[in-house]
Amino acid sequence: MSKETTDEESWDVLITAKRKWLGLNFRELHQYKDLVKLMIRREFVSVYKQTIFGPLWFVFQPLMSTFLYMFVFGNIAQMGTDDIPQALFYFSGTMLWTFFATTLQKCSDTFVNNAGLFGKIYFPRFIMPIAYVANAFFTLLIQFAVLIVFHIYYVARGVTFNVSWWLLVMPVYIVQLGLLGIGFGIMISAWTTKYHDLRNLVSFGLSLLMYATPVVYPISSIPAQWKMLFQINPVAPVIEMFRYSLFGKGSCDLKMWAYSLIVSVVVFLLGLMTFNHNEQTFVDVI
């Protein structure tokens, strides 16, 4: 009988009807680390396979947006940029916004876009959101290098920037923005398996939300009675902090940062719960 009991304990996988809420199986993710790497590569490379410009696409998009914003918001609408050179102001805003928006959008399509794959084979589902955010992050790094080139160009032309000590916190608020994107994304992904209408809402909602975020204008240009609205947007402080860190202009508020950090962590945990709760049965409802 004693052999029987040791047998009972040595099962590797236990499949039951129970659905989990919290928790990430790091041991399992570690077992699949090669898959994580390959999925990141797959996401990254498939952007530019069979294109003429190849990886340059990672830079074209924010550059085009920057030129467009300089023309429309800078020259026609004459909106201020906190005295930051327009190119730097719009480029820094758009690259951070794209990082957040792409992460959110890709993660929100996790189940719908991978239904074929998930319906045929098991691997930790959370690998896909990891691959999406990593891919968005690498894109951000490439764009950051371009931003540094711009930065050096302006410094060479005699513009001085007061680079702030907030630069040291940059890894924290970039990770925080990533968490916020994944959190909202995977939360929506669980709902879209049932309600496909949410997909349309996401792309539309994100383009609206961009204008509620200081991407094409600085927070300082907002009238006082509207400031409250910006304080509930957890993306706004991150973009302001990013510009403040690099150019020393704009505002940096500890309270706003703390608020945004808490919201990001809470949203991430809620997202993880919704995701975990749905990953085992979504194939039945999609």
Next chain:
Amino acid sequence: MNTLVKVEHLSKEYRLGVIGNGSLWKDLQSLSAKIRGKQDPWAPIDGESRFSRRDRFWALKNVNFEVKQGERLGIIGRNGAGKSTLLRILSQITAPTEGTVKIRGHVASLLEVGTGFHPEFTGRENIYLNGAILGMSKSDIDRNFDEIVAFSEIDPEFIDTPVKRYSSGMYVRLAFAVAAHLDSEILIADEVLAVGDIRFQEKCIGKMKDVSENEGRTVLFVSHNVGAVRQLCQTGILLEHGQINEYGDVGMVLQAYETSLRG
């Protein structure tokens, strides 16, 4: 012999028809009616609750069996008998409604050939990607790479061509070759051999039999091809309407299956 898979009282229920009202807006209307204590505007007119019993369907009902190490179990049954549902639960793709499955060791499931192949990637890249999806590590694939290419019978010249340019036969052969070289203790295969020509099918069955006999690996095999099941498996399960009708020696099970087909 060690038991590797133990299935106890396994059941899976599916809900028929539309889930919810079919859209978020209608579900919100139902919810708001419920909160205000009014009648659900989207409830069926005959007054039955939306989740009534007649909308429910048991794809599997109280299934029990065990698979020992090195055993090759064939699962047969007519269309809709619950074979695929059973394999989906065993492969952790969907959760059961009741009961448990206990598994010792790593499961590699091949419910479809070439799952996760990316058309823009080359044959080489896809071997790595597909292998990783099936749970192989990079070093495992490195070690087996040449063998995989040889087994797939794809000209090494084509291995660096995107698989979207492959013929469907090449695609299938490459995909099966990857799966055949998995180091997992348990291999689950569903109708994967329906594709590919007879000679390659024979080769695949031979390979599965070979790894089971020589390396003690366990195979769970679903097929409509009675000949393939007889050739590969020692034991069998006959599923009918989600329940086990016959369980035991493969010859006996296949006979019962053939009788049920005629009857």
